[in-house]
Amino acid sequence: xxxxxxxxxxxxxFRGRRHVDVVAxxxxxxxxxxxxxxxxxxxxxxxxxxxxxxxxGLVAPTTGAxxxxxxxxxxxxRRQLRSLRRRIHMVFQNPYQSLHPGMTVKRLIGESLAIQxxxxxxxxxxxxxxxxxxxxxxxxxxxxPDALSGGxxxxxxxxxxxxxxxxxxxxxxPTSMLDASLRGVMIELLSQMQDVNDTAILYITHDLAMARxxxxxxxxxxxxxxxxxxxxxxxxxxxxxxxTSALLEAVIx
Amino acid sequence: MSRSSKIVATIGIGFVGIILLAAVFAPILTExxxxxxxxxxxxxxxxxxxxxxxxxxxxLWSQLLFGARxxxxxxxxxxxxxxxxxxxxxxxxxxxxxxxDAVLMRVVDLVLSMPFLVLVLVLVxxxxxxxxxxxxxxAGVLWARPAxxxxxxxxxxxxxxxxxxxxxxxxxxxxxxxxxxxxxxxxLLSSQFVRAAAVAVIVxxxxxxLGLGDPSSVSWGATLSFANNASAILTDAWKWWILPPGIALxxxxxxxxxxxxxAEEWADPRLxxxxxxxxxxxxxxxxxxxxxxxxxxxxxRNLSVHYETEPPxxxxxxxxxxxxxxxxxxxxxxxxxxxxxxxxxxxxxxxPPGRIVEGEVVLGDTDLRRLGRxxxxxxRGRRFAVVPQAAMSLLDPIITIRRQVAExxxxxxxxxxxxxxxxxxxxxxxxxxxxxxxxxxSGGMRQRVVIAMAIAxxxxxxxxxxPTTGLDVVTQRELLDLLDSLRSELEMDVLIISHDLxxxxxxxxxxxxxxAGRIAELGEASAVLAxxxxxxxxxxxxxxxxxxxxxxPPVPIxxxxxxxxxxxxxxxFAPRCPKVFETCLETVxxxxxxxxxLAAT
Numbered sequence: 001x002x003x004x005x006x007x008x009x010x011x012x013x014f015r016g017r018r019h020v021d022v023v024a025x026x027x028x029x030x031x032x033x034x035x036x037x038x039x040x041x042x043x044x045x046x047x048x049x050x051x052x053x054x055x056x057g058l059v060a061p062t063t064g065a066x067x068x069x070x071x072x073x074x075x076x077x078r079r080q081l082r083s084l085r086r087r088i089h090m091v092f093q094n095p096y097q098s099l100h101p102g103m104t105v106k107r108l109i110g111e112s113l114a115i116q117x118x119x120x121x122x123x124x125x126x127x128x129x130x131x132x133x134x135x136x137x138x139x140x141x142x143x144x145p146d147a148l149s150g151g152x153x154x155x156x157x158x159x160x161x162x163x164x165x166x167x168x169x170x171x172x173x174p175t176s177m178l179d180a181s182l183r184g185v186m187i188e189l190l191s192q193m194q195d196v197n198d199t200a201i202l203y204i205t206h207d208l209a210m211a212r213x214x215x216x217x218x219x220x221x222x223x224x225x226x227x228x229x230x231x232x233x234x235x236x237x238x239x240x241x242x243x244t245s246a247l248l249e250a251v252i253x
Numbered sequence: 254m255s256r257s258s259k260i261v262a263t264i265g266i267g268f269v270g271i272i273l274l275a276a277v278f279a280p281i282l283t284e285x286x287x288x289x290x291x292x293x294x295x296x297x298x299x300x301x302x303x304x305x306x307x308x309x310x311x312x313l314w315s316q317l318l319f320g321a322r323x324x325x326x327x328x329x330x331x332x333x334x335x336x337x338x339x340x341x342x343x344x345x346x347x348x349x350x351x352x353x354d355a356v357l358m359r360v361v362d363l364v365l366s367m368p369f370l371v372l373v374l375v376l377v378x379x380x381x382x383x384x385x386x387x388x389x390x391x392a393g394v395l396w397a398r399p400a401x402x403x404x405x406x407x408x409x410x411x412x413x414x415x416x417x418x419x420x421x422x423x424x425x426x427x428x429x430x431x432x433x434x435x436x437x438x439x440x441l442l443s444s445q446f447v448r449a450a451a452v453a454v455i456v457x458x459x460x461x462x463l464g465l466g467d468p469s470s471v472s473w474g475a476t477l478s479f480a481n482n483a484s485a486i487l488t489d490a491w492k493w494w495i496l497p498p499g500i501a502l503x504x505x506x507x508x509x510x511x512x513x514x515x516a517e518e519w520a521d522p523r524l525x526x527x528x529x530x531x532x533x534x535x536x537x538x539x540x541x542x543x544x545x546x547x548x549x550x551x552x553x554r555n556l557s558v559h560y561e562t563e564p565p566x567x568x569x570x571x572x573x574x575x576x577x578x579x580x581x582x583x584x585x586x587x588x589x590x591x592x593x594x595x596x597x598x599x600x601x602x603x604x605p606p607g608r609i610v611e612g613e614v615v616l617g618d619t620d621l622r623r624l625g626r627x628x629x630x631x632x633r634g635r636r637f638a639v640v641p642q643a644a645m646s647l648l649d650p651i652i653t654i655r656r657q658v659a660e661x662x663x664x665x666x667x668x669x670x671x672x673x674x675x676x677x678x679x680x681x682x683x684x685x686x687x688x689x690x691x692x693x694x695s696g697g698m699r700q701r702v703v704i705a706m707a708i709a710x711x712x713x714x715x716x717x718x719x720p721t722t723g724l725d726v727v728t729q730r731e732l733l734d735l736l737d738s739l740r741s742e743l744e745m746d747v748l749i750i751s752h753d754l755x756x757x758x759x760x761x762x763x764x765x766x767x768x769a770g771r772i773a774e775l776g777e778a779s780a781v782l783a784x785x786x787x788x789x790x791x792x793x794x795x796x797x798x799x800x801x802x803x804x805x806p807p808v809p810i811x812x813x814x815x816x817x818x819x820x821x822x823x824x825x826f827a828p829r830c831p832k833v834f835e836t837c838l839e840t841v842x843x844x845x846x847x848x849x850x851l852a853a854t
Binding site for chain 1: 421423425754808
């Protein structure tokens, strides 16, 4: 089976201020096939989000390659890139920013369908099903995001991911702006999605406790590199790298 | 939008409306044509010629009315063309970036750097004097300013997550530009449009006054030009020849300017009023608050804050709270539980429609509700300091962090800078970064800067609203440790507001759990964490399993927090409570110091 996402010796260097190069990611290699769950863990600024954006072709690699379903994103046309993007769905960190304030919840959820050219008449049912699946009342569909709490907004973002039926969901710290009490909800919803569509999940977080429950595999990043990668329970019970230990100590009470 | 800017907007719309009415009903309001002789020369005002006639016997009232048509149509047409061109250029330049952006922006710079009025005059002489030529030329120089400003906005908006999200979903160019970027430009776009209209009106009048306008139509500028040529200022004729078009021009331009002003505030809203309301203070005279007890610094008694919207939101209800000297009080609750409102009310930073409807806030022996805006401002920083939510993103981007800290230290400039360096080192920022700008620092570092500003005047009480949200766990831990060590070093009390019970629970001495605007449980942190007495606290603790220990599924709290604009009878937590029984649905449990019927029995 062709992996849905593959990074080969991926590296990104940004040209920073005063022409000092900033290395965002170095020599990253991993593959993800359907049904797999990978948690990418690390402190802020270690390059986790760069990887997420690169997977969607929003950041071009300086070295190495990003392959989506076997297609090198560096050598596809804009049209192909758009259609490859539709097979991956990203859930962003801040639901106060990732939802267009001028669109109703229904339209927001239906946007991925509109992009996939699903006729409007067919969208209604799919959108309503998605609202129910993420535990939101259907009446909420006619509201604007301003009228929703942070938790409700992030559910809308998940509903949008759900209707898109992606092969891979990339969740970039989806709970870090939300109440701690919503972390459990997020895990439940993501695993539902995985069960239904056999979706692969790339979960980006700084919280090892969260990573433990969303990733079968945990990859720990530090300074742009993956410094430790292995089965979740193993990484947590016997961390090998100081970066992992630091992350672990921060969440032990 | 604030009340004052609503008034300004209304006046502006009224002014422009008057001119618009004159333009629309010109043929009804006068029977004389504006540009052909309809009477004798220099007639005084009469019933037939309301403003008299000019040197060629043309009706001046008619010129005034029909002039409105020209001014309005030139103003609007030029503004429409200029903003449309400006927007298109801004979208292309801002979204595409790179060479396209560089080339387009150099063109914009070129247009902006040219002497604007002179340029139009030269072009008018060159291209002819028809009205459409005038419009095109005015638009041709006016588009550059909106283009530059809107491009800046496009650069900002295209990084908004919903735009990136649309791109990530594989959306096409038109969808991204039209549906995601353009709507976010409208506030700026509308204020730029109004400005362009006002400038176009002025320029058109100027051109006409100089005698370079369309010779076949009589605009206000042309009327003034004729008056000037006939030396009307030297005779009595100026009263109806110069004054009316002058006033009309002023009304139109002031009208546009007022609308533009209001539109700008709409585009960039800021908080305008602070402090406790006057009405409350009058009531207070009769009910003086008793001072805080020994070993207490902040005492909140029976505090209720409402947002006076329709329907009103009961953000907090009868909150009792005190910080004990030298201790950290952690206030924990979900979003919407009223914890930030409470913090803002304590600090006197509550903005309307928020209002304290009942209760006391006492700091030491000072009743904070009695102080006016000035009194509170004096106290803020010295007696107590607030680190508001998301403060780290509110630092001034163009001032170095050292100068920003120095500014809050209320010292002479030189001493202030030295002291600022000490403070920055104290909060853990390397000396070689003290002259950095906020954007050069990570979120955690910026939060340290904000803390340095807050402790600059050694407050007795530090209130930190969600100081670690959005930061990674290691940074969170470091910041909490920093607050802990500052607390003992400066002997201050700390109130930390957070949604993360485990995180705050690890450093707090006391914990207050808030739910639906009320304190659900209050006690020593160790006791609350070890044996929570309120079912809500218990659920919060179990909502997520710890990182070590046996694997067990997280137990999400069912349901959502209640809508605080709906007053339900009974315990506010009852609909979500696993231990609910009959009494819970009937009465609100008293707070003793656990607001639960189970604890009372």
